[in-house]
Amino acid sequence: EVSVVYYRAGYAPEDYPTDVEWNARLMLEKSAAIKCPSVAYQLVGAKKVQQALARPGAVERFLEPSESELLRTCFAGLWGLGPGEDDKEIMDKVMADPTLYVMKPQREGGGYNFYGQDVATKLKELSFEERGAYILMQRILPKSQAAILTRMGVPTVGECVSEFGFFACFVGDATTTHLSEHGGHLVRSKLEGVDEGGVAAGYAV
Secondary structure (H helix, E strand, O other): OOOEEEOOOOOOHHHOOOHHHHHHHHHHHHOOOEEEOOHHHHHHOOHHHHHHHHOOOOHHHOOOHHHHHHHHOOOOOEEEOOOOOOOHHHHHHHHHOHHHEEEEEOOOOOOOOEEOHHHHHHHHHOOHHHHOOEEEEEOOOOOOEEEEEEEOOEEEEEEEEEEEEEEEEEEEOOOOEEEEEEEEEEEEEEEOOOOOOOOOOOOOO
16 A cells, blocks of 8 residues: 655646546545645645635634734735636736736746736736636845855856745644644745746756
8 A cells, every 4th residue: 555645746737638647636635645745735835725815814713813913914915816806906006017016827836927017918918717817916025135056066146035935744634633843944045136936947046
């Protein structure tokens, strides 16, 4: 019996071109193996779920009021688009100054986002229904600092910006959480002016 399933793929739509792939995923999800990630844990990272968690009252279901208030001071703005969303106001703001926003699809990894003027251009190309595949996010503009980035033994010197992220360890099932704790952190740095930030995609170190 398989004890652990680790998904190196399975995060993009093209990973499931036929019912064969969907049925394989269903078989794994229904098995007793530990899934990394399970379908529920994978969906938590989806942009639409992040948008839902940012809505008033969502995180308050899981945290004390003081903790929720503190956490919300770190939230960037998130807006849904297309069917089921009242997006006229945010669309007007984006068209007025698209440099303040990032448009993201329901995808993992780098290389799929739209920044700056490309946000406005892409929105003009999409139909109302097609817009529903994306969310808008307030663009975070961190302060830059001088740094040396080394990739494949080759150093690059320049003004850089960094992103601080957390790892978490979680083991649970439909009814019980067996383990949930902080598992370390990661700092990714990239040259100022580079939009994408994925390490594996080659944008950051």
